[in-house]
Amino acid sequence: MTVTTGQKLVQPIKKDTDLEQLRSIVSAIQGELCWNARMSYGDELNIHIGERIPYTYKKLAGKEKGSWILGTRGTDWTLESLTKEIITSSKELPEVFKEKVKVIEGTTIAAFETHYPDLVLTVEFSNGYKLKIFPDLADDFDLSYWELFTPDNMLLTLEPGAIWTYTRADVPMSAKLN
Numbered sequence: 001m002t003v004t005t006g007q008k009l010v011q012p013i014k015k016d017t018d019l020e021q022l023r024s025i026v027s028a029i030q031g032e033l034c035w036n037a038r039m040s041y042g043d044e045l046n047i048h049i050g051e052r053i054p055y056t057y058k059k060l061a062g063k064e065k066g067s068w069i070l071g072t073r074g075t076d077w078t079l080e081s082l083t084k085e086i087i088t089s090s091k092e093l094p095e096v097f098k099e100k101v102k103v104i105e106g107t108t109i110a111a112f113e114t115h116y117p118d119l120v121l122t123v124e125f126s127n128g129y130k131l132k133i134f135p136d137l138a139d140d141f142d143l144s145y146w147e148l149f150t151p152d153n154m155l156l157t158l159e160p161g162a163i164w165t166y167t168r169a170d171v172p173m174s175a176k177l178n
Contacts, residue, residue: 008167016116037101043089067151
């Protein structure tokens, strides 16, 4: 059952059809250009996709963000070529990732899929590389497994407890809690 709380859509995932609306939301990302792949905090990966948008924050003047931004959140992930694993977040040091993730820059998104029941997110790129994000469904931390900022200022997340959420990204957190 989908639950709307104020400005937040919350969808528990108990069967494959619970992912239909999520799949509809992310379908627009296919064909978009991945122009920046970088590490943020620790082994968290951020991928900027689509239109380049200048930051409005003064301290980030001259820098750009993607109209779509995918980020891993303390979740294991791998980047694979057609023939082998290139990077595994749980096996390598974050310093190693910085150059290896660049292989997806300049490619387009060929597929963006979440699979039931393991909820692994697979992002396929036009050069044949695949990013897989592996949620630990037994983990009950308060941190989402991954997040996707969309061009219309929305934030899509996969949360512990097998729940996906869709909420305004331009509303302060304190306003979302009410």
